Amino acid sequence: xxxxxxxxxxxxxxxxxxxxxxxxxxxxxxxxxxxxxxxxxxxxxxxxxxxxxxxxxxxxxxxxxxxxxxxxxxxxxxxxxxxxxxxxxxxxxxxxxxxxxxxxxxxxxxxxxxxxxxxxxxxxxxxxxxxxxxxxxxxxxxxxxxxxxxxxxxxxxxxxxxxxxxxxxxxxxxxxxxxxxxxxxxxxxxxxxxxxxxxxxxxxxxxxxxxxxxxxxxxxxxxxxxxxxxxxxxxxxxxxxxxxxxxxxxxxxxxxxxxxxxxxxxxxxxxxxxxxxxxxxxxxxxxxxxxxxxxxxxxxxxxxxxxxxxxxxxxxxxx
Amino acid sequence: xxxxxxxxxxxxxxxxxxxxxxxxxxxxxxxxxxxxxxxxxxxxxxxxxxxxxxxxxxxxxxxxxxxxxxxxxxxxxxxxxxxxxxxxxxxxxxxxxxxxxxxxxxxxxxxxxxxxxxxxxxxxxxxxxxxxxxxxxxxxxxxxxxxxxxxxxxxxxxxxxxxxxxxxxxxxxxxxxxxxxxxxxxxxxxxxxxxxxxxxxxxxxxxxxxxxxxxxxxxxxxxxxxxxxxxxxxxxxxxxxxxxxxxxxxxxxxxxxxxxxxxxxxxxxxxxxxxxxxxxxxxxxxxxxxxxxxxxxxxxxxxxxxxxxxxxxxxxxxxxxxxxxxxxxxxxxxxxxxxxx
Numbered sequence: 001x002x003x004x005x006x007x008x009x010x011x012x013x014x015x016x017x018x019x020x021x022x023x024x025x026x027x028x029x030x031x032x033x034x035x036x037x038x039x040x041x042x043x044x045x046x047x048x049x050x051x052x053x054x055x056x057x058x059x060x061x062x063x064x065x066x067x068x069x070x071x072x073x074x075x076x077x078x079x080x081x082x083x084x085x086x087x088x089x090x091x092x093x094x095x096x097x098x099x100x101x102x103x104x105x106x107x108x109x110x111x112x113x114x115x116x117x118x119x120x121x122x123x124x125x126x127x128x129x130x131x132x133x134x135x136x137x138x139x140x141x142x143x144x145x146x147x148x149x150x151x152x153x154x155x156x157x158x159x160x161x162x163x164x165x166x167x168x169x170x171x172x173x174x175x176x177x178x179x180x181x182x183x184x185x186x187x188x189x190x191x192x193x194x195x196x197x198x199x200x201x202x203x204x205x206x207x208x209x210x211x212x213x214x215x216x217x218x219x220x221x222x223x224x225x226x227x228x229x230x231x232x233x234x235x236x237x238x239x240x241x242x243x244x245x246x247x248x249x250x251x252x253x254x255x256x257x258x259x260x261x262x263x264x265x266x267x268x269x270x271x272x273x274x275x276x277x278x279x280x281x282x283x284x285x286x287x288x289x290x291x292x293x294x295x296x297x298x299x300x301x302x303x304x305x306x307x308x309x310x311x312x313x314x315x316x317x318x319x
Numbered sequence: 320x321x322x323x324x325x326x327x328x329x330x331x332x333x334x335x336x337x338x339x340x341x342x343x344x345x346x347x348x349x350x351x352x353x354x355x356x357x358x359x360x361x362x363x364x365x366x367x368x369x370x371x372x373x374x375x376x377x378x379x380x381x382x383x384x385x386x387x388x389x390x391x392x393x394x395x396x397x398x399x400x401x402x403x404x405x406x407x408x409x410x411x412x413x414x415x416x417x418x419x420x421x422x423x424x425x426x427x428x429x430x431x432x433x434x435x436x437x438x439x440x441x442x443x444x445x446x447x448x449x450x451x452x453x454x455x456x457x458x459x460x461x462x463x464x465x466x467x468x469x470x471x472x473x474x475x476x477x478x479x480x481x482x483x484x485x486x487x488x489x490x491x492x493x494x495x496x497x498x499x500x501x502x503x504x505x506x507x508x509x510x511x512x513x514x515x516x517x518x519x520x521x522x523x524x525x526x527x528x529x530x531x532x533x534x535x536x537x538x539x540x541x542x543x544x545x546x547x548x549x550x551x552x553x554x555x556x557x558x559x560x561x562x563x564x565x566x567x568x569x570x571x572x573x574x575x576x577x578x579x580x581x582x583x584x585x586x587x588x589x590x591x592x593x594x595x596x597x598x599x600x601x602x603x604x605x606x607x608x609x610x611x612x613x614x615x616x617x618x619x620x621x622x623x624x625x626x627x628x629x630x631x632x633x634x635x636x637x638x639x640x641x642x643x644x645x646x647x648x649x650x651x652x653x654x655x656x657x658x659x660x
Binding site: 014023039045046047072158160188189190191193194196197200201215216217219220221222223224225241244245246255256259260261262263264268269270272273275280 | 337382383461491521522524525526527529530540548549550551552554555578588589590591592593594595596597598600601604608611
């Protein structure tokens with residue numbers, strides 16, 4: 001079976017939300033795969049559906065879901081076939097965990113952080129409290145939080161420390177995959193660099209795979225083995241980081257890359273004119289065509305995914 | 320990006336008039352226990368001095384909690400200094416009366432960080448832009464209309480008619496920030512203070528807004544204080560850069576000089592921690608100074624960075640506060656490493 005070679009393989013994943021004005025096509029036919037011990041970065045502007053993709057993978061759905069289907073193969077088996085209880089018991093936090101956006105503010109203010117980190121281990125691994133606290137202590141070591149912080153409350157910790165605690169909470173059940181949703185966007189520069197050092201070390205030491213969701217291209221290169229660029233609910237480019245950061249293929253990725261101010265190069269950043277399309281009634285052709293300087297007649301039809309030297313790109317230019 | 324001529328003009332910056340002069344400014348906030356009885360002070364700004372020339376753009380860079388917002392708010396006249404002076408156009412702004420303050424407010428524009436939070440939700444764009452004109456005493460309704468139209472075209476909110484009646488929630492983040500900028504510009508100020516003007520915006524819009532601010536600054540010869548934590552944007556924007564740490568400016572330099580030869584170990588750390596998109600980043604670890612910025616209630620003795628500094632000089636850095644030194648022309652730093660003896 002081909003998909004067994006991958007840790008995660010997402011096929012034609014669709015997540016639409018029902019609103020009064022019609023269904024919002026937040027995730028609309030996403031395909032990608034992720035190998036063991038690798039990190040993929042999902043890049044995109046706000047509103048492109050990248051956080052919804054994370055929720056769709058982890059099946060953390062709000063109540064107004066209009067459509068949710070496709071395939072998610074985890075270690076070769078399709079987890080979309082599991083019912084909610086089976087999914088909760090066997091996948092969520094056991095195989096895949098998540099550090100949500102602004103996780104440092106998501107901690108429970110009236111519980112000691114040690115107990116909060118230990119909780120997933122008690123629930124999912126069936127450990128008793130002392131064993132779970134022991135495990136939490138080891139996780140604190142991995143993420144660089146002093147051990148005596150176990151008995152502290154969230155308000156006693158700085159933002160960076162709380163972010164590490166949230167990371168420890170995602171790590172405690174030793175999942176094979178962790179989804180990070182904008183893990184450092186609220187943090188200071190030096191703290192951010194620190195957190196990325198921690199993530200790199202965890203990747204080396206524990207062999208965990210990561211999906212990093214961010215709009216920050218510069219810092220995303222700190223962790224990326226692979227890159228997927230998302231635009232208006234779809235992945236428009238999929239590439240290894242090496243070639244992506246050197247020369248992206250899709251016109252959108254190129255413009256996104258050109259918009260990054262650089263510290264060590266003297267190139268003037270460019271901006272992208274126009275706005276992303278509405279996800280309620282996206283254009284029928286290429287969704288980027290309106291803002292694309294290279295569009296031609298063919299762009300009125302939806303582009304399929306083309307393969308260029310093992311990289312995938314959704315653009316007629318590469319037909 | 321600075322052109323060669325602009326870079327050259329930095330050395331002649333001292334030839335321009337000083338518009339704003341901040342002298343030995345201290346802003347301490349009282350720490351009270353149970354509402355009374357002062358138990359200490361938060362030394363948010365602790366001995367800051369600099370001159371800003373008319374038409375000059377400077378950037379203040381620092382992490383959250385370093386006091387850069389308190390510094391800015393004091394310059395805007397929103398906090399009273401504990402010690403020291405803020406002198407604008409020859410007048411001490413904290414000694415101004417009612418009329419004087421009204422004049423000062425018309426001379427200085429403020430661009431806030433969060434555009435949505437900065438705009439009143441129940442006023443439309445026209446009302447938002449008209450209010451400062453009414454307060455400043457522009458009586459003629461037609462003139463007000465004309466100036467609103469002018470400033471909106473300048474910040475590229477056009478066609479103007481489409482935007483006049485819109486409320487803030489009907490605008491995108493970039494458009495909201497344009498309204499904030501228009502509001503700051505409408506009284507034709509001499510100076511703009513922008514506090515992280517693009518940090519809440521999307522990557523593709525960020526550059527657009529920065530370029531807009533830069534072009535306004537050049538066209539109207541505005542003095543500009545750009546407060547940010549993002550070092551990668553400052554060189555597109557300002558001529559000089561000030562690095563702030565624990566309430567003090569620890570390095571002040573022309574932008575090129577700072578990027579090419581940073582002096583203070585903290586500046587080194589900030590530069591090293593700033594990423595450029597590069598696949599090689601994933602395979603290297605960054606050097607980050609240990610620990611966190613100190614408490615501003617009881618800052619460390621001597622140099623405030625010494626507990627985190629890898630190049631600390633025993634018996635000096637933890638004892639005596641470093642003076643401001645000038646190892647290269649116009650490039651100042653407060654660090655004992657550059658002492659001459």
